[in-house]
Amino acid sequence: MPRRATGERLDTGTRVAVLGTAALCLLPLLLQLPPRIGILVALTAVLMTAVSWRQPMPGLLRSLLALALVGVVMAMTGFSIGRDVGCALLAAMIAAKPAETYSLRDARSLLGFALFAPFATFLLDQGPLSLLSGLVASVVALTTLQRLADIEAGDPGSPALDWRRFTAIGRLLAIGLPLALAAFWLFPRLGNPLWGIPERSLARPGLSDSMRPGEWVDLMADDTPTLRVKFFGQAPPTSQMYWRGPVLWDFDGREWTQPRWLRGLPPAPMEPATPGWDYEIEVEPTDDRLLVALDLLRSAPDDSRLAIDHSLFSPRPLTSLTRWRMRSAPPARYDADLGAVLRQRALALPDGYNPRTLALARQWRREAGRDDAAIVRRALDWIRREFAYTLTTPLPGRHxxxxxxxxxxxxFCEHFSSAFVVLMRGAGIPARVVTGYTGGYYNRIGDYWLVRRSDAHAWAEVWLPERGWIRVDPTAAVAPERIYDTLADRAPGAGGLFGGLANVTPAFELSDWLRRGWNDFVLGFDADRQRHLLQPLGIDRLEPRQMILLFALAAAIAVLWMAWLSHRGERERDPLLRAWHRLDRRYARLGLARAAHETAGDWARRVAAARPDLGPELNGLSQRFAEWRYAGGQAGPGERTRLKALIRALRRHRPQRPRIPGEHR
Incomplete structure (x- = not known):
């Protein structure tokens, strides 16, 4: 059968299939990039394909457009270097490639590059949807590559969507699946990886060690999960679910920040008021070192560090799912002996800002005397009487x-907490801003609490004599539902595109429960859990040598399974060749097998000389077989009918042994 040249121009159907497959490979990666970059890359791919559909673009123009696209992507990422920027550049290069895809060689090149996109997706997200979309894209790409191979081999008769190709690719995946599972579950894992991947250069939405009043609007509209909490025993009241994050001490008139040097000081002493709560937090990747814990954490969990203000930090960026076992309790006394340095830090205010606030604070101090608690109550009463909660706020000015x-x-909370702390400091009361989350949504299916980015909150802490730091939430004074609406009144998904489905609470609970199961079953399977893999069978802990032996045994079984399936499925894919080889085996039983060097015609003539009764029919079949295999031009419904007729004729031809005189049958 003649082979097509790799430089020959693709037909329209094949080109559409190749470009569609490349788009399917690129889609999972685009969904993980920042929206504006993803939209830019997608529009570029469509534009480059449309402009170059009828005739190739000049090489110089293609190069200039590709360089311009790279420059725009780099500018949108602030000319930073990181794995997300690298993935964005990969997507941009794949988007520009269709402008030069016209031949078989071009198509293979495009699909080869496009296959990098699903795997690059896992550098940004390891969720089940990314895995499923990447798997579908890879299977489709492999089947399209098989179609290109068929075309090059001169077999254009197969349809564009041939399910036999999908079946063959699926069979190959099924053969290798046992070995892949054995490697995932049993290949010995290290507690720490030998190497890491570059950090992100584009920050994910979430908490940080700074806060500028008014900048949390987008964060508070984001229902993306940030952590899931499982309590061992009784859970605290929802009014006590304050998930403490970074504590902000310094204020420059516009922005609150956390001094980095405070992170190195040991945690301030805290006397718990009750035994508290025991729980486990499952933290989604943030690419930051900041952790949150129920206010207040009694001690830092393993492999973490607790700062003097009970901010919690991980020694490494949280680039993957992590779990932390914690114990917290409400404080009876917290840092009751505040040092002079920290006291000065908790009273500092920038010069030349907010004169009316400072004048009011000094007035309240004169009227209250030394009663700090009275000033706190007066501020909360004022907020309760005259203030409103809204996300629609004008941009702040200098004061x-x-x-x-x-x-x-x-x-909203940023404004209330910032203004409250400034007012307290102006009155001579040490105060600081605390950021984190409040509340959570209880998932009845999984018996855990879900905390989302939209639960982000900021409150205040003031220092009072004999008691130390106490929590004050000025936002709650004006809008208590803002603290509690994430607990029972508002279902996940209440905002955004799917807001109409908010009343279908079980659907959201089931969806998040399935995601948590994926996290537990796949993403959370680390070296420690692997060592305890056989604990249900009574084997408490697997040593490294035992793990290696277990993996070797499982791998050997998987390889034998692969060999057996491969041998079982080893046969010609071409139905015509299968029928021809079966005919050869029938003649071999008569001692007339075709020699390896013989052509179909030479074999038929040799058989005719030995068995004149079989010669005419075999000669006709061999001529038809040779014409079909080597003459080419097998296209169209009529030719396919001829092929089926030839296959049936080869299957029906059954040579018989020569009859011996006097033999009874």
């Missing part, structure tokens, strides 16, 4: 706290 307290009197 942002003055504008909030005396002009707008409306805002």
């Amino acid at each position: 942002s706290v003055d504008e909030f307290l005396f002009d707008h009197k409306a805002g």
Whole structure:
């Protein structure tokens, strides 16, 4: 059968199949990139394909457009270097490739590059949807490559969507699946990887060690899960679910920040008021070192560090799913002996900002005397009477706290906590801003609590004599539902595109429960869990040598399984060749097998000389077989009918042994 040249131009159907397959490979990666970059890359791919559909673009123009696309992507990422920027550049290069895809060689090149996209997706997300979409894209790409191989071999008669190709690729995947599972579950894992991957250069939405009032609007509209919590025993009241994150001490008039040097100091002493709560937190990747814990954490969990203000940090960026076992309790006394340095830090205010707030604070101090608690109550009463909660706030000016307290009197948690702390410091009361999350949504199916980015919250801590730091939430004074609405009144998905499905709470619970199961079963399978893999069978811990032997045994079984399936399925894919080889085996039983060097015609003539009764029919079959295999031009419904007729004729031809005189049959 004649082979087509790899430089020959693709037909329209094949080109559409190749470009569609490349788009399917690129889609999972685009969904993980920042939306504006993903949209830019997708539009570029469509534009380059449309412009170059009828005739190739000049090489110089293609190069200039590709360089321009790379430059725009780099500019959108701030000319940073990281794995997300690398993935964005990969997507951009794949998007530009269709402009030069016209031949078989071009198509193979495009699909080869496009196959990198599903695997690059796993550098950004390891969720089940990314795995499923990447698997589908890879299977389709392999079947399209098989189609290109058939075309090059001169077999254009197979349809564009041939399910036999999918069946063959699926069979190959099924053969290798046992070995892949054995490697995943049993190949000895290291507690720490030998090497790491570059960090992200584009920050994910979430908490940070700084806060500028008004910048959390997008975060508070994001229902993406950030952590899941499983309590061992009784859970705290929802009003006590304050998930403590970074504590912010320094204020420059616009922005609150956390001093880095405070992270190296040991945690301040805390006397718990009750035994507290025992729980496990499952933290989604954030690419940051910040952790949160139920207020207040009694001690740092293993492989983490607790700062002096009870901020919690991981020694490494949280680039993958992590679990942390913790114990927390409400404090009876917390840092009751505040040192002079920290006291000064908790009273510092920038010069030249918010004069009206400072004047009011000094007035309250004169009227309250030394009663700090009275000043706190007075501020909360004022907020309760005159302030409103809203996400629609104007951009702050130079005196942002003055504008909030005396002009707008409306805002959200960032405004309330920032203004409250400034007011307290102006009155001589040490105070600081605490960021984190509040509340959580209880999943009845999985018996755990889900905390999302939209639960982000900021509150205040003030230092009072004899008691130390106490939590004060000024936002709760004006809008208690803002603290509790994530607990029972608002279902996941209440906002955004699927807001109409908010009343279908079981569907959301089931979806998140399945995601948690994926996290537990796949992403959370680490070296420690692998060592305890056989614990249900009474083997408490597997030593490294035992793990190696177990993996070797499982791998050997998997390889034998692969060999058996391969041998069982070893046969010609071409139905015509199968029928021809079966005919050869029938003649071999008569001692007339075709020699390896013989052509079909030479074999038929030799058989005719030995068995004249079989010669005419075999000669006709051999001529038809040779014409079909080597003459080419097998296209169209009529030729396919001829092929089927030839296969049936080869199957029906049954040579008989020569009859011996006097033999009874």
